[in-house]
Amino acid sequence: MSALELWPIGNCQVSGLIDTSGALVWGCVPRVDGDPTFCALLRGPEGQDAGTWRFELENQVSVTQRYSRNTPILITRLEDERGGAVEVIDFCPRFQRSNRTYRPVAYARIVRPVAGSPRIRTVLTPMSGYGAQLAPTTRGSNHIRYLVERNTLRLTTNAPVGYVLDERYYRLEGAQHFFLGPDEAFDGDIEHQLESMLRHTGDYWRLWVRGLATPLDWQDAVIRAAITLKLCQHEETGAIVAALTTSIPEAPGSQRNWDYRYCWIRDAYYTVQALNHLGALDVLEKYLAYLRNIVDDAEGGAIQPLYAVSGGREIIEWEVPDLAGYRGMGPVRIGNAAYYQVQNDCYGQIVLPAIQAFSDQRLLRIATKEDFASLEQVGEMAWKTHDQPDAGLWELRTRTAVHTYSSVMSWAACDRLANAAEFLGLEDRAAIWRERAATVRKNIDEHAWHEVDGPDFDDGGAGGHYAATFGGSQLDASLLQMVELRYLEADDPRSRATLQAVQKALRRGEHMLRYDSEDDFGLPETAFNICTFWLIEALHRSGEDEEARRLFEAMLDHRTQSGLLSEDMDFETGELWGNFPQTYSLVGIINCAGQLSRSWRDWR
Structure with missing residues (x-):
């Protein structure tokens, strides 16, 4: 079992990670890049009693967890030694209400007795100031306020408030409902309202999944990856x-x-590409709106590698003094200095997803010639920088x-702009x-072709x-992406030679390094999971389906109990490392399943 056994919940406004004990150990307020109100994940082995929210069962002996089918609603079963x-x-509410999507900055938890006479206690210790202090509290008759940095959260519950504050064990004789959200009076009966929110949230996610064009094989893996990508x-x-983590x-x-x-322009490109294969156009449309704002704000067409979720340009990197780090392995960093790096591949990764908007009649907003003129500014930067040094995708x-x-991405930007211009009837452009x-x-x-002459390298001529x-x-x-980007055909001798060379240099058993x-x-020290998926795709395109499927099944075996992957993996032990859940890695699951699956026509 990987130490990164975590279960994401969320509603596309706020998110959280639940550990194998059922504790909420990571969650930022009021959005994913905010103050980690729940930060036990990064407090080290000695700091688990703060920055968490858990329900402890007296004399507990076992825990089992699962998601409600086709949703990010988590069900954790705790059992005690007497059969209780x-x-x-656990869920974050999301559904249509008053003709708009209701997705509050809120965590909802329902605790139900299902056997025996269980006794539980609640440990709720949110923190403020990036782990600097426990959030001060004030008490009401049926609620508790937590004064988090720049926010005040209110816990509304039908559980005894005194028991919650005192962390006292008591017999659970009926379902209890907890809603930790905005500092607003809770409208209506808490039990009725949360049960209704649970039903509507489940209905929303099941209907969203129903609209996905999933492959025949590995559907459960693809659906879980798609739901989690949407949560990101x-x-x-x-x-x-x-x-979702740092x-x-x-x-x-x-x-x-x-x-x-x-929001890395590169990672987001791969995410919308994968979800687009499944027909999840809602994610693509919202991301295209984000891109249009990025392009409008770009100075002379210059694009950063990453932006804040607000679209903000400056993401100052600093180290948190009050968090020891994951398993005590600091530092904990907030912000990312890569925002001021030069990474020239990002221009192609703006152009490629935006091109679809000119021709896809399913979209609510079809791109215009004015949008094309704006996108050409990004293309101009791709053209100008295609042979200029940069920090690269790594x-x-x-x-x-x-x-x-980066240069191949610049080529792709120019190539796709030519395609869009032809579609719009702009022959001169x-x-x-x-x-x-x-x-x-x-x-x-x-300039990128490297001549090799030697008996150890059979490059097929x-x-x-x-x-x-x-x-x-x-x-x-990244050279394995040259076929995916349509720069090379899979049967091109140069493509086969590069695939062979990359495997010889970077493959470690069933895994791939990004570089050595x-x-x-x-x-x-670890393999980069998306690179292993790129290898699987390359093997498939070169006709080596048996090996591709073997490696894909091996990667699926390394997933957490929640069906997900982080960024990196120890290629000797299989232990997961790196931030979680990693969009890159989930993209790999979706893309490889789509390419390797049997056809629905064959099954029917």
């Missing part, structure tokens, strides 16, 4: 965060502890190079972008392989 049992139902969207703005290290004690609660902090992946795409391709083929950088010889896993050279923190 309770169920804890901040619906108010349309931003999609890379993960500072879970990529490897033990590595100092590779980064804050992923922001965000190297101390050196730059002309990265092949199409010709310009087509010519630019050809020039970028010529530069890539001249290709003469070498593509390298990670212009003029270089080293490899990275030293970076700012030394040699990589």
